Amino acid sequence: MRHADTIVAPITPPGVGAVASVRISGPEAFSIAREIFDGLPASPMTHHAYYGHFTHGDEGLMLVFQDGHGYTGEPAVEAMIHGSPASVRLLVEAALGAGARMAEPGEFTLRAFLNGTMDLSQAEAVRDTVEAQTDLQLRFANAQRSGALRSSVRAMRAQLLAALAAVEAHVDFEEELGPLDRGMVQDVADHVAREIEGWLSTERAGQVVRHGLRIALIGEPNAGKSSLLNALLGRDRAIVTPIAGTTRDTIEESVILGGIPCVLIDTAGLRETDDPIEVLGVARAQAAAANADAVWYLHDATRTPTPTPDCDLLLLTKADLVSPDAPVESGLSISAVTGQGLNRLHAWVAAQAEVAPDRACLIDARHAPLLRLALTGLNLVESTIEHDLPDDLLSVGLREAHAHLGEVIGENAAADMLTSIFSSFCIGK
Ligand SMILES: Nc1nc2c(ncn2[C@@H]2O[C@H](COP(=O)(O)OP(=O)(O)OP(=O)(O)O)[C@@H](O)[C@H]2O)c(=O)[nH]1
Ligand SMILES: [Mg+2]
Known part of the structure; x- marks a missing residue:
């Protein structure tokens, strides 16, 4: 998704420090940067820092992230200036004057999610990472941010989708294809259910850590x-x-x-x-x-x-x-x-809070109820097979499990759900 407007916000905490940083992200990031800073060349390279003077009276570095790179997955710059509250305020005002808009809390991460640089579970883990106070909170947040839950959920969804495709093909073309291999569907449902149960077994540890x-x-x-x-x-x-x-x-x-x-x-x-x-x-x-x-x-x-x-x-x-x-x-x-x-x-x-050393953990309260709903779908699949009920019930169960797993990673997420999740982020995240 491409965003029409360009947003700005400090990404370091308010107050006095050696250095402060302000991020500008969106289609006009480079042109706004050029209006407020004299050090940016005509074709700046991604992941490079340029030294120069800011029009508001400070000097410092401008970090460049070309489209598709960097945190938000769109053109962005991060100004590194002296950590003075006045310098930060004046720089933000200069960027606003040059056409940027103030970012909402969590809006940089929302863009990263909408631009596909991370899924919803990873975006939530960004929040957990910056809020981590203890070593364990950081370790579990890092595991989720690096995509442990995402890749597990994606693999499960791919298996469910393959089983669903086979079931639907047989529902539509029973005469041509012959009877459905229910053993295959059962295996997929069992396997995914075990994987979900593995995640749910970490729920208490995750809550204790969090x-x-x-x-x-x-x-x-x-x-x-x-x-x-x-x-x-x-x-x-x-x-x-x-x-x-x-x-x-x-x-x-x-x-x-x-x-x-x-x-x-x-x-x-x-x-x-x-x-x-x-x-x-x-x-x-x-x-x-x-x-x-x-x-x-x-x-x-x-x-x-x-x-x-x-x-x-x-x-x-x-x-x-x-x-x-x-x-x-x-x-x-x-x-x-x-x-x-x-x-x-x-x-x-x-x-x-103990989990097996190679296990990531469920740390966000949003995930376990969705995983339990996915299990309910798989239970329907298993009881359909056990009681020899019609194939369409298999589709219903597989679909349900697939959809609820999708909610964990934010697939087809509704706008109001995203608003509620990202509004729990701080400004500049
Ligand atoms: N030798 C020894 N004495 C202890 C120990 N723990 C507590 N005491 C003594 O036992 C008495 C009661 O201790 P507290 O900690 O006040 O007991 P409590 O359970 O809080 O008592 P209440 O507040 O009245 O319910 C005090 O005289 C303590 O010094 C211990 O491990 N060793
Ligand atoms: Mg006492």
Whole structure:
């Protein structure tokens, strides 16, 4: 798709820096660049930088991307100037005066998608890449940006399309072609379903990497919840005393555990009580447990074991007070005093985001529901074969799976869907 207008925006963050960059993209990018900059030759080479002076009073470099190259896939330049807010503003104003229009948030990437330099899953991964805060977020975003999901989806769609063509040919020309090879259709449906299930098995890890984990620390009074919070934070955040019922309100703190951004929620110890303040605290603790992604139940290992309520991980606290010969209960022994076992808590969190080393991961919440819809189409194919129903039902199922997979990569994407996806980008992306 060719765009009629030329857009401009800073592509570096606002504020003071050594260097700032402004991108101009569209059919008039070079002529506008020439009006505001004196260093561009008559036939600039793509991926080359030219030095010169800008009419607004700065000097710097102009990077050139010829049509079909560069980020947006259309003629574009990127000016590198001094990172002064005034210089950036004046350069953008000069470009606007020369006929450019201010770019909307995400509009450069929208053009890249519409010009075919990337599919929708890669465009989403661009957003995830620039927003990545942790190593894992960056690694998974990079895998998706390099096209891991795209190539898998395209291969699946090609197989579905081949099966669909065979089915439709038999529906239309049954007499000439004889009966359909349903075994072939079944094989394609099985194979694609397995591939989709492989992706869906990474959904939780992807969500954990993207959004992190909210972990509620739950247990009886004095179990050591606040001490564990402090030990994992590495600072004295919550009040710790030997008095049972010290913590009343919930206390939330962010911390990176095992490379994953976590929110730890310290809570009031669970017990029957007449103290009206503590009653409210216990209710908050129960609500925190219900709303968390994971519940760690802490039990004081120096006390007799009690039935453990439903939880994701049982922690036996105060391991430093327990003789090494004491019978070992099932659960992870930790000590907030000596730090014993804390590294295993980091490992437990990291394991929540684990996928096979050669696997990319579903990181965008938009993708898993579409993949599940595609699976529904494949289920229709399988039940049609199983119950020996007519061939047209095979077409319906294959078509459905093909279309929903297409939505993942933005095939035939509706304008309003694109608007909603790209509006979540920042200016200049
Ligand atoms: N030796 C030892 N003492 C600990 C450890 N963890 C906690 N304690 C002690 O146990 C007592 C209770 O600790 P807290 O962290 O306040 O327990 P809590 O679960 O937050 O208690 P509430 O807020 O009352 O529900 C304090 O005296 C702590 O010093 C540990 O690992 N080793
Ligand atoms: Mg406490």
